[in-house]
Amino acid sequence: MxxxxxxxxxxxxxxxxxxxxxxxxxxxxxxxxxxxxxxxxxxxxxxxxxxxxxxxxxxxxxxxxxxxxxxxxxxxxxxxxxxxxxxxxxxxxxxxxxxxxxxxxxxxxxxxxxxxxxxxxxxxxxxxxxxxxxxxGAMLETDEEHIVVGTAGHVDHGKSTLVGSLVTGQADDGDGGTRGFLDVQPHEVERGLSADLSYAVYGFDDDGPVHMRNPHRKSDRARVVETADRLVSFVDTVGHEPWLRTTIRGLVGQKLDYGLLVVAADDGPTKTTREHLGILLATELPTLVAITKVDAVSDERVAEVEHEVEKLLRDVGKTPLAVERYGVDAAAEEISDSVVPILRTSAVSTEGLDDLDYLFETLPKTSDGQGQFRMYIDRSYSVTGVGAVASGTVNSGTVEAGDELLLGPMPDGSFRDVEVRSIEMHYHRVDEAKAGRIVGIALKGVKEAEIERGMVLVPKASDPRAVRSFEADVIVLNHPTRIGTGYEPVIHLETISEAAVFHPDEGRLLPGDTGHSRVEFKFRPYLIEEGQRFVFREGQSKGVGTVTDVHYD
Known part of the structure; x- marks a missing residue:
């Protein structure tokens, strides 16, 4: 045996x-x-x-x-x-x-x-x-104020380590030990680099933070979900330049309430810092900046980096708010898509972690998630005895076990009838999933191999229609020359990452331009709607856009 x-x-x-x-x-x-x-x-x-x-x-x-x-x-x-x-x-x-x-x-x-x-x-x-x-006892019913935070920042700036210390309440050993609570692949642990999105959770009750004692055990995550009165989930993205696409997926494709950008005190803002900040602000996400590793440098160096971050924020039209000068209460009251608090932190000395705890315990949920159920799929996998599972963040509405849904669009634009077998959140089975929850939904009526990232789950009565092309207002953030008809970047919209062809009005868009373009998915249709925001990228070229109209297949 x-x-x-x-x-x-x-x-x-x-x-x-x-x-x-x-x-x-x-x-x-x-x-x-x-x-x-x-x-x-x-x-x-x-x-x-x-x-x-x-x-x-x-x-x-x-x-x-x-x-x-x-x-x-x-x-x-x-x-x-x-x-x-x-x-x-x-x-x-x-x-x-x-x-x-x-x-x-x-x-x-x-x-x-x-x-x-x-x-x-x-x-x-x-x-x-x-x-x-x-x-x-009945399956868990989660709190109404569950917030989701997306992290970003340059590789080795201490992003995963900071989150690891927050969710465990443990000081780091100075060698990135708490980072291991988030990295999900063996090669990531060995190299100390994250190559995919990771997830973590902690919470609060009347006595303060509810930490994970052993984050490697799924039962411990379930305990936090079950006992905390307020939950905070982290979507930890990737800081290494080759995986910028994965970072964009984490920041654009999740139903985030706040962004947390880290900048290491020993390194300061980098090109990657600016790119990640641009993505956060382009999605109009209220954002915090944590200056990490303050224990490793002098007070003068910390102040210097703080000033660099403040200048970076002012350059993009945002108002910095230094917690060191104005206090954490001011940060909690003023944070918005235009005011960005800056905190000094250290996972080793735990400086600033109490302030982050206070913010995450008190900050309101920013998205109401009203409307009918919708979830864009980020991952899929198969569980023996359960079947196909679709994982992602619920964009809007509520779903319950037994609900009849539609999955799609398939490559041919059709939608598949499926039924919800069960729902889990951070390894804990729940009665229902509401907007903002990161969940796995076991589905009946489809094989795991048929589920693709970028597909969506919607109610059967919603009559969804696949979209091959759409109209958009776009801003070119960076491009070496002009963008002309036939330009083919990758579009990141919700969890969709797909090559697309641009047809700008008057045939071109220049760097810094704001203009209009018809955009056509190159290989297959998706479910999109007016008002959704997206990021596009091709090499060093980057831009953002908003869907203004759609053309149905």
Missing amino acids: SADRAALEEALQRGEEEGGYIEFKERLSKEVHLSGGRMESLAAQLRHRVLSGEGEATYVVGVTDDGGIAGISPDAFSESMDVLSLLAEEAGAHIEDVDTWGVGDETRRASNGSGGGTTRGDDPDAGLVGVATIRE
């Missing part, structure tokens, strides 16, 4: 007992187990198991009544989890976690969660057996 199979083997050895917390089920189906009074009976049984386990029950699915491993198909297992979720809800409980194994496979195959899943070992088509942990 491998360590990974310990939970399964323990449950099988203990077996079902009249007054125990373990229940064996070969499979559960909607047709059989949710009709003719069976639902009430099975929910009562589940409630008994939860009470017997002092608030927690274990359901082993894919086994016979005597504990023999039978194995069921992935589709049957997914349906069984759907039924079990409904039974748990009826009994005032929820599914906390699910582990699955292939029949005869000595390796744990996957564990569901909004951060992804892995699959190893035998082919799951041979049959699955799984262990579901059922916990007393």
Whole structure:
């Protein structure tokens, strides 16, 4: 027996007992187990198991009544989890976690969660057996003031380290140790560079910050989500120049409330700093600037860098507000798309972290998220026993388990009928997802391979239409010559990153110009609408734009 199979083997050895917390089920189906009074009976049984386990029950699915491993198909297992979720809800409980194994496979195959899943070992088509942990209490309902913060800044300026110290409450070791709480790929940890978006969360209750004790454990993130009265999620972007596209995706493609730009005191503002600031301000996002590593330089150097940042902000028409001079209360009151607070911080000495805590605890949510549900997809993955999962930030409205949605557009412009199996936020299952939540939505009716970044989930009744081309007002921020008809940059709009062809009015746009252009996606259509803002980029050329009209396929 491998360590990974310990939970399964323990449950099988203990077996079902009249007054125990373990229940064996070969499979559960909607047709059989949710009709003719069976639902009430099975929910009562589940409630008994939860009470017997002092608030927690274990359901082993894919086994016979005597504990023999039978194995069921992935589709049957997914349906069984759907039924079990409904039974748990009826009994005032929820599914906390699910582990699955292939029949005869000595390796744990996957564990569901909004951060992804892995699959190893035998082919799951041979049959699955799984262990579901059922916990007393309804699925989590999250706070209304959950804010989302996007980070930006040059590589090695301490962005991920600062966020790591914030969410854990731990001082850094001076070697970027707390950065490891956010980096998601082994090569990133080895090199100390982030190559993709990372996510982190902490919160606040009546006693102050609620930190993650062990951020590498998904259960610890779930604990923070469950216990905090107010949540702060971070979308940590990439500081290295080759991954500027990923940074733009993080700042444009998420439903952010605030931006956090870091500038290292030992280095000062760089070309990348200016680019990231331009992206933040182009999206009209209220932004904070944290001068990091103040412990590593003299007070005179910190003041010098602060003055450089103030000049940089004034050059782009923004008003800097130095917390050192005006106080953190003034920063909380004045921050806007035109006023940018500047704080002095150190992840090593923890200077300035209390001020950041205060701001993140008190700053209001900036987006109301009203309207019908919409979520642009940033990532997708497959979880054994659950199926396809689409991950992203909810742009507007609310979605609940069981909702019927449309996914698309597909490359041909069509939309696919899908159903929401379940929703998770930072590895915690939730009843519903509202605007601003970073979630993973398990979908029925589609394979993971068919889901692409830039697609959108919308209500079935919304009648969405794919868009191949649109009209836009654009500003050219940087370009070596003129932009003419046929110019082909990459458009970053929501989570869409797609090559497009520009057809500017009068045939050209010059650097610094504000003008109008028809823009046509080069390869496939997307769902966009009037008023959405975007960034375009090609080599050293960059600009921003606003959609003014759309042309439907």
